Ligand SMILES: Nc1ncnc2c1ncn2[C@@H]1O[C@H](COP(=O)(O)OP(=O)(O)OP(=O)(O)O)[C@@H](O)[C@H]1O
């Protein structure tokens with residue numbers, strides 16, 4: 227639209243300039259013709275300019291035009307027409323003068339005696355440019371109206387065309403999402419079967435070789451990992467398709483406190499100091515299961531990416547009509563160039579792959595999807611080697 231507006235603007239300016247130039251030129255030429263006709267009609271008689279044939283001159287003067295004759299000293303001798311100029315003559319060939327609300331164009335020409343070729347006086351032809359200005363005004367309106375209509379038509383056309391062009395893309399995108407949802411759904415049962423079979427086999431190790439136990443253990447943990455991956459994929463595919471959200475009153479303070487209790491032993495194992503400062507009355511309308519999943523992912527990340535002896539702080543407060551939850555750690559941090567990428571699906575920093583090998587890189591994508599589902603936002607600040615702080619902002623319900 228901006229490009230189109232620029233093109234149309236350049237076109238309008240070009241038309242305006244060209245039109246004004248040629249019209250001014252034509253008007254000036256006509257005025258010069260009139261002045262030359264009037265000069266030819268003047269004669270020198272007894273030391274004075276005498277105007278011949280006043281009647282025929284009256285005929286050639288159009289409306290808004292005027293003629294004035296001067297002697298060589300610049301004294302006015304005679305005049306004809308409506309819009310005469312009450313100014314002393316100036317010897318500029320052509321001038322435009324603004325008087326009150328009128329613009330007048332005047333052309334001054336010398337009168338040369340036909341017998342001796344001497345200067346005997348001057349003639350000044352003038353005309354009001356009001357009609358000309360009115361025409362330009364109309365042109366301006368016409369051009370801007372035309373541009374406006376063209377812009378409206380092209381934007382409507384653009385929207386329609388884009389919609390039509392986007393339709394197949396959107397359809398295939400939709401099919402892709404559906405496929406992800408279906409595939410993850412279908413993978414659930416075979417994975418379950420593998421896992422339960424391996425677990426049963428481990429329960430009765432009689433007749434099993436020693437080395438096979440480890441293999442079955444590996445199968446169980448790999449299946450566990452695949453199950454959580456397919457669960458995550460299914461969740462993302464489902465929230466993409468329909469942002470389905472229950473709207474129950476949820477006490478976020480309770481969820482956060484339970485989370486702290488749940489993760490305390492894991493933090494103690496790593497000698498991480500897990501601190502919490504959770505306010506009361508943190509109520510919002512939403513889906514408790516999704517909210518638990520949101521903060522579990524954030525706290526799990528903080529635990530995974532903080533080395534032994536670090537500190538994790540969870541703070542929840544009501545600020546105005548929003549609930550702000552901060553999960554801050556003294557962990558490995560995220561490089562500034564990666565801050566944008568961490569919410570992308572399957573993105574993991576290279577160091578994280580060795581740090582926490584079980585992850586899939588879907589955790590924060592799920593976090594963001596849940597926050598958006600609840601009409602909130604998430605922000606992150608981080609410094610490499612110092613720590614990260616994730617701030618979730620959710621609309622409070624005030625229950
Ligand atoms: N608290 C944090 N400190 C440092 N880096 C983090 C932190 N949280 C996330 N990251 C970085 O962002 C990446 C993406 O996180 P995300 O939770 O999406 O995936 P993940 O933790 O690797 O795997 P999972 O799917 O199991 O959560 C991580 O691999 C890590 O590099």
Ligand SMILES: [Mg+2]
Nearest residue numbers: 527585589590
């Ligand atoms: Mg994670």
